[in-house]
Amino acid sequence: MKICMIGVGYVGLVTGTCFADKGNIVCCIDTDQEKIKALNSGIIPIYEPGLKDMILDNKQNGRLEFSSDLRNSIADSLLCFITVGTPPNKDGSADLSYVLNAAREIGKCMDNYLIVVTKSTVPVGTTDAVRDMINSELKARGKEKLTFDVASNPEFLKEGTAVADFMCPDRIVIGCDKGPIAVCMRELYKPFAHSENKIITMDIKSAEITKYAANAMLATRISFMNEMAQLCDKLGGDIENIRRGIGTDMRIGSQFLCAGVGYGGSCFPKDVNELIHTGQKNGFEMAIASAVHKVNEGQKKYFVDMIKKKLSDNLQGKKIAVWGLAFKAQTDDMREAPSLMIIEELLKMGGQIAVYDPEAMEQAKQALKKENHKIEYANDMMRAVAHADVLVLITDWQEFREVDLDQLKKVMRQPVIFDGRNQFDPLEMVKHGFRYYCIGRNCYGK
Numbered sequence: 001m002k003i004c005m006i007g008v009g010y011v012g013l014v015t016g017t018c019f020a021d022k023g024n025i026v027c028c029i030d031t032d033q034e035k036i037k038a039l040n041s042g043i044i045p046i047y048e049p050g051l052k053d054m055i056l057d058n059k060q061n062g063r064l065e066f067s068s069d070l071r072n073s074i075a076d077s078l079l080c081f082i083t084v085g086t087p088p089n090k091d092g093s094a095d096l097s098y099v100l101n102a103a104r105e106i107g108k109c110m111d112n113y114l115i116v117v118t119k120s121t122v123p124v125g126t127t128d129a130v131r132d133m134i135n136s137e138l139k140a141r142g143k144e145k146l147t148f149d150v151a152s153n154p155e156f157l158k159e160g161t162a163v164a165d166f167m168c169p170d171r172i173v174i175g176c177d178k179g180p181i182a183v184c185m186r187e188l189y190k191p192f193a194h195s196e197n198k199i200i201t202m203d204i205k206s207a208e209i210t211k212y213a214a215n216a217m218l219a220t221r222i223s224f225m226n227e228m229a230q231l232c233d234k235l236g237g238d239i240e241n242i243r244r245g246i247g248t249d250m251r252i253g254s255q256f257l258c259a260g261v262g263y264g265g266s267c268f269p270k271d272v273n274e275l276i277h278t279g280q281k282n283g284f285e286m287a288i289a290s291a292v293h294k295v296n297e298g299q300k301k302y303f304v305d306m307i308k309k310k311l312s313d314n315l316q317g318k319k320i321a322v323w324g325l326a327f328k329a330q331t332d333d334m335r336e337a338p339s340l341m342i343i344e345e346l347l348k349m350g351g352q353i354a355v356y357d358p359e360a361m362e363q364a365k366q367a368l369k370k371e372n373h374k375i376e377y378a379n380d381m382m383r384a385v386a387h388a389d390v391l392v393l394i395t396d397w398q399e400f401r402e403v404d405l406d407q408l409k410k411v412m413r414q415p416v417i418f419d420g421r422n423q424f425d426p427l428e429m430v431k432h433g434f435r436y437y438c439i440g441r442n443c444y445g446k
C-alpha cells in the first residue's frame, strides 16, 4: 500500500519505517525542515535501538522517503496517518493544535479518496474533529463531493524497544465505523499481527479511550508499587520481595511493578493528566487517575527528601554524581524525566553536580539549559563519579548495573549511593562498604 505519515517523531518514524519494511511504500512528512534534511542525509534524529539500519535499508530500497511536500505525498496514497505530537497544555489537557493543523493541511491539498488515521494519542472525539476539519476545508475549496474516511489506530510502542514492539505487538487496536476500512487496516497489519485475534476492531471512540486506559492502568501499577515501597521503608519490608510475591500471581502479572523515582516520559504523565482533565470537563472525577498522578509527584519528592535527610540537608562543597538522565533506559528522551526535578533540587542544596547518561547528554543540555553553568557533563560514568561524595542513580541503564563495585568505591571520595531504581543488591553494597539507600528496601541497615 502507499502510505503517508504526517509527523516524523518517535511514533511516525518507527511506524513509517516498519510499514516500509513490510513492503509498503511510505512517505514521511514533517514541518521541521531540519529533521527532513537530516533524515535525507542519513542522520537519525532520535536514539532508538535497531531503527537506523532499518531506515537506511528501506530508504535505499526505495520504499521509504522523507519530505515536506504533503500535497505530493497524499496525491497517490491510500492511507494517511497523523502521528504529530499532542503535548500537554498548562491545564493538563492535550494540545490538539498539531493534530487539527495536520487535518487542515490534508483538507487543503487532498484531491483523491483517502483514509485518514489518527495514530497520535488523542482524547475521545478527536477523530470526529479531524473528520469535521477536513470536511470544512474541502467545502471551502468547493470539493465537498470528494470522499474520505477516518479511523483511529492508537499506538502502544515503548521508547527503547519501539521497533520490536511495533514489529511484534501484543495487540493492534483499530477504531472505525465502516467494514471496508476495517478490512483495509487488517490487511495492512497482517504482517505484524502473527495471529488474527491480535487485531481488535471497535468503534472509534472506544479505540481512543483504550489508549488512555492502557497508559493509566500501567501508570496505576507503578504508583501503587511506589506507595507500597514507601510503606516498606516505614515498616521494614522489602519491595522487591513484594514484587516477586505478587507478580507471580497470573492475575496480576509481573510487568510494570518496579518501584523507583516515579514514572516520566512523554506519555504517562501527560495522558494521566489528560484523563483527569477530560473527567473535570465532563463533571466527573477521575479519582484513580488523580491519585496516580499525586503519588507519582510525591515519589520524586520522596527520593529527594531521602537524600536531604540522610545528608542533613547540606551539600555545600560536596560533589554529587548523577548517573542517568533520560526518563528510562535505552532512549535519549528527556521529556518529563524525573532527573530534571531531582537535579534542580540537588542544585538548590548547594551541590556541585556531575552528570552522565549514555545517550541523553545533548537532550539533557537542552532541557537543563538554565542550570548548565552549574553542571559538569562528564564523558563517561567513571569520570562523573570520580572524587564524588555521593552517587545518585536515576535511570536504569545496564552499564550502571554492571559497574565494578570495588573500582567504584575506589574512585569516590565517599562511598554513598542513592539508587532511585533499585539496581543493586543492598546486602552486596553493604558488603562492599557502601552507604546504600534505595526505594522500599531500606530495611537492611547501613
Ligand SMILES: NC(=O)c1ccc[n+]([C@@H]2O[C@H](COP(=O)([O-])OP(=O)(O)OC[C@H]3O[C@@H](n4cnc5c(N)ncnc54)[C@H](O)[C@@H]3O)[C@@H](O)[C@H]2O)c1
Residues within 6 Å of the ligand: 006, 007, 008, 009, 010, 011, 012, 029, 030, 031, 032, 035, 083, 084, 085, 086, 098, 101, 102, 105, 119, 120, 121, 122, 155, 156, 157, 158, 159, 266, 267
Ligand atoms: N513517544 C512514544 O513513545 C509514543 C508512543 C505511543 C503514542 N505516542 C503518541 O504519538 C504522538 C506523537 O508522539 P511522538 O513522541 O512521536 O512526537 P514527537 O514530538 O517526537 O514528534 C512529532 C512530530 O510531528 C511534527 N509535526 C507537528 N505538526 C506537524 C504537521 N502539521 N505536519 C507535519 N509534521 C508535523 C513535529 O515537527 C515532530 O517532528 C503523541 O500523541 C504521543 O502521545 C507516543
Ligand SMILES: O=c1ccn([C@@H]2O[C@H](COP(=O)(O)OP(=O)(O)O[C@H]3O[C@H](CO)[C@@H](O)[C@H](O)[C@H]3O)[C@@H](O)[C@H]2O)c(=O)[nH]1
Residues within 6 Å of the ligand: 121, 155, 156, 157, 158, 159, 160, 215, 218, 222, 255, 256, 257, 258, 259, 260, 261, 262, 263, 264, 265, 266, 267, 268, 327, 328
Ligand atoms: O515497572 C516500571 C515500569 C516503568 N516505569 C517508568 O515508567 C515510565 C514509562 O516507561 P515505559 O512505559 O517503559 O515507556 P514509554 O516509552 O513512556 O511507554 C509508555 O507510553 C507509550 C506512549 O503512550 C505507550 O505507547 C507505551 O505502551 C507505554 O508503556 C518510565 O519513566 C519508566 O522508568 C517504572 O517506574 N516502573
